[in-house]
Amino acid sequence: MSHHLKGRVQIVGSGAIGSLIAAGAQRNNIPYSLAPRRPEQLTQRLTSYSGQRLLLADNLSQAEALGPTDLLVMPLKVHQLEDAARQWQDRLDQATPVLLVHNGMGGLESVRRHLPYQPVYQATTSHGVYKPTLQEARHSGFGRTIFGEAPDNVNLNDTQLQIVFETISRCLQPVTWHPDITEALWLKLVVNAVINPLTSLHDVPNGALAEHRFQPTIKHICQEMAALMQSEGMMFEPQLLADQVRHVIDATAQNYSSMHQDIKHRRRTEIDAINGFIVEQAQKKGIDVSVNAILYEKIKKMEAAYS
């Protein structure tokens, strides 16, 4: 049976991934609203992966409040989530589903400070999208999306899960449901812990990380991640993690990572939620993650130079 969203997809912000979701909604005739913090940041056009230009003409104005048949999508960085959750907390029905899409960890905890009992869903995507200008987005890398339910949801609602899954499947295809989204987020964390800081520090596209000179560092990070994940109850061989990282390096070879773009545009990066999170967790467990710690410090220095 097919389940349809009866309401709208309300997207918070107008970043690259939010714009891709808006374009997917428009193509599928799903009512949506893309709501940037400042009007000049609103994405108006998206160039699809196949090169078609799409005008985001169906964009509704931001909803005053959202009911149980709407979907609130927060494709924001972890450090932006707490504020956004605070702003929306009084405008949501207790059953309005909220979807988080971000790199790194700690987003769910930030959102829970203001929305402790909200039904939350999480997704991680490897689509490459960037905004060459404030009004324009480009879908430059065709990836995939993994989707699941937050592990701490109180009322499990299979019908809602289906509806959110089908909606996001249309907007960010292809989407796979994962019964343990936290594990999928950890695996993506490994990819981001390698690709994002290294491409930023060396000022290279993702594909350059296939070069011989980067392999010892990548191997070392994967060993650190395997040890940390093991302490969280997830058993992955370092080599398997390294294979996965390599797969993403090859699949996104031409792309510049999101951290590379953030640094280029002098924006705050996701380093705290990626390598910063890793260092913090490892400290609690007494696990050595010195390569992650070095990358963290170096990116923090780069950020400090312009912020």
Ligand code: KPL
């Ligand atoms: O998620 C990404 C990012 O850039 O943030 C990867 C998968 C590394 C692709 O660039």
